[in-house]
Amino acid sequence: MIPFEKGQDEFANDIREYAGINFNTCLHCKSCTNGCPFLEGMDYAPNAVIRLVQLGQEEAALNSSTIWVCVGCNTCSSCCPMAIDIPAVMDGLRKKALEKKIKVPEPDILNFHTQVLNTIKKYGRNHKLEIMMRYKLKKMDFLSDMGLGLKMLKKRKLDLTPSKIQDKSAIEKLFRKKNSSRKNNSRSKRLQFTFFPGCSLKASGHENTLSLLKFCELVNIELTELEDWNCCGSSSAHSIDLDLAEKLPMRNISLAPKGVSLLIACPSCFVRMKSMYLKLKSDKQLRQKYEDLWGKSFDETLEIIPFFEIFNRIDIKDHIERPKEKLKQLKVAPYYGCMLAMPPDLRFEKSYAGVLEKTLGALGADVICFGYGTRCCGTYLSVAKPRVAQKVVNEIIFKAMEAGAECMVTACAMCHLNLEIRCSLENPIPILHFSELLSMALGEADRKKWFPRHIVNPVPLLKKRGLISS
Numbered sequence: 278m279i280p281f282e283k284g285q286d287e288f289a290n291d292i293r294e295y296a297g298i299n300f301n302t303c304l305h306c307k308s309c310t311n312g313c314p315f316l317e318g319m320d321y322a323p324n325a326v327i328r329l330v331q332l333g334q335e336e337a338a339l340n341s342s343t344i345w346v347c348v349g350c351n352t353c354s355s356c357c358p359m360a361i362d363i364p365a366v367m368d369g370l371r372k373k374a375l376e377k378k379i380k381v382p383e384p385d386i387l388n389f390h391t392q393v394l395n396t397i398k399k400y401g402r403n404h405k406l407e408i409m410m411r412y413k414l415k416k417m418d419f420l421s422d423m424g425l426g427l428k429m430l431k432k433r434k435l436d437l438t439p440s441k442i443q444d445k446s447a448i449e450k451l452f453r454k455k456n457s458s459r460k461n462n463s464r465s466k467r468l469q470f471t472f473f474p475g476c477s478l479k480a481s482g483h484e485n486t487l488s489l490l491k492f493c494e495l496v497n498i499e500l501t502e503l504e505d506w507n508c509c510g511s512s513s514a515h516s517i518d519l520d521l522a523e524k525l526p527m528r529n530i531s532l533a534p535k536g537v538s539l540l541i542a543c544p545s546c547f548v549r550m551k552s553m554y555l556k557l558k559s560d561k562q563l564r565q566k567y568e569d570l571w572g573k574s575f576d577e578t579l580e581i582i583p584f585f586e587i588f589n590r591i592d593i594k595d596h597i598e599r600p601k602e603k604l605k606q607l608k609v610a611p612y613y614g615c616m617l618a619m620p621p622d623l624r625f626e627k628s629y630a631g632v633l634e635k636t637l638g639a640l641g642a643d644v645i646c647f648g649y650g651t652r653c654c655g656t657y658l659s660v661a662k663p664r665v666a667q668k669v670v671n672e673i674i675f676k677a678m679e680a681g682a683e684c685m686v687t688a689c690a691m692c693h694l695n696l697e698i699r700c701s702l703e704n705p706i707p708i709l710h711f712s713e714l715l716s717m718a719l720g721e722a723d724r725k726k727w728f729p730r731h732i733v734n735p736v737p738l739l740k741k742r743g744l745i746s747s
């Protein structure tokens with residue numbers, strides 16, 4: 278038995294307060310550990326980190342690589358029988374480690390997050406090319422991934438110039454340090470939404486945005502881009518600056534016009550923004566902080582919805598004749614990544630499990646189940662721990678190919694990018710965006726703008742299947 282020493286309780290209490298959750302109900306059943314796709318890159322298993330905190334083993338917990346390798350994919354928390362928000366514990370531990378200036382055991386991961394936040398500070402949105410250049414410069418590593426970088430530039434996955442917000446002073450205000458006050462956590466009717474694309478769709482996944490806008494136009498949905506939106510903070514703000522992780526999504530919420538639902542295209546931005554919205558709804562102190570920052574009251578009536586919600590509001594059959602013939606038995610493996618694995622505070626939100634299968638099946642695709650459709654793609658480990666990400670990505674794509682898929686489809690631009698750039702299998706299958714397949718089913722495909730941006734060219738397959746003409 279490990280004896281308790283003075284201060285041990287204090288450490289566990291601090292982490293409990295930072296994370297805003299109680300992890301003492303942990304049964305140590307190891308379900309989290311068994312589900313974690315990145316266990317290989319960790320020194321302690323996720324449940325062992327929780328044990329370290331419970332036992333007040335501050336030094337071991339704060340020096341652990343696990344708290345940095347954890348990407349917050351929520352695979353663990355979605356299968357935890359006690360609904361423990363394990364990524365929130367990791368967030369709290371990273372915050373404590375940074376406050377105590379503990380040497381980060383995964384400097385590449387910290388370097389990556391720092392470069393992401395630096396570009397958000399400059400432009401309000403992240404800029405992948407600058408992030409990569411500065412990341413490499415700091416590492417003094419210019420050769421690894423050079424070929425991949427050139428390929429991404431050629432495919433216009435890396436924009437030379439950054440996309441910027443207009444009100445730079447609003448973002449500068451967010452980066453100014455103060456003591457954190459965080460305590461806890463048509464034929465159918467034309468639909469109108471405010472549209473939040475997120476940085477990935479705006480840059481590397483531009484073909485995702487273009488095809489999504491096309492699809493919405495075809496099904497009589499009007500999207501108005503949220504004016505001057507900023508990056509939601511992504512994993513990087515959560516990893517190294519919890520105060521910013523609150524303020525960046527808060528600003529976006531404050532910009533949303535009243536009376537119009539906010540549609541978020543990127544699943545990961547959706548999780549960040551919806552979580553923040555629910556926290557604002559339930560936390561008076563946080564609401565006060567919001568009102569002080571933006572000088573307006575919080576709109577409790579704002580509805581924030583993910584792209585998948587569209588399929589509950591329209592009937593695709595209203596817009597398409599003989600839908601069953603449209604995707605011509607294309608053998609497609611749907612890939613959700615970790616987007617269905619919600620953190621516990623979103624556990625009671627609507628589940629969209631099965632929406633890809635149901636929609637693609639209704640459009641005549643041959644949907645392939647391959648058992649790896651909800652495996653996390655590795656998110657930023659693709660940059661900071663490419664070998665770990667590559668292994669996961671290869672496994673996912675290999676399983677889809679083995680099950681007979683001739684292509685995969687993603688609903689997240691970040692997953693799409695990772696599956697494309699980190700796959701080292703020979704002759705991998707193409708990866709399509711859900712929005713591209715939807716638009717194609719409705720008879721529209723911009724071959725010149727969408728498909729040249731793919732690393733694995735989908736055109737030969739789509740031509741062979743008669744989905745696009747030559």
Ligand code: SF4
Pocket residue numbers: 302303304305306307308309310323324327353356357358359360361363
């Ligand atoms: S799944 Fe939940 S209860 Fe089980 S070990 Fe992990 S944190 Fe604890």
Ligand code: SF4
Pocket residue numbers: 309312313314315316323346347348349350351352353354363364653
């Ligand atoms: S959030 Fe994902 S990476 Fe982090 S411990 Fe859970 S399963 Fe592993």
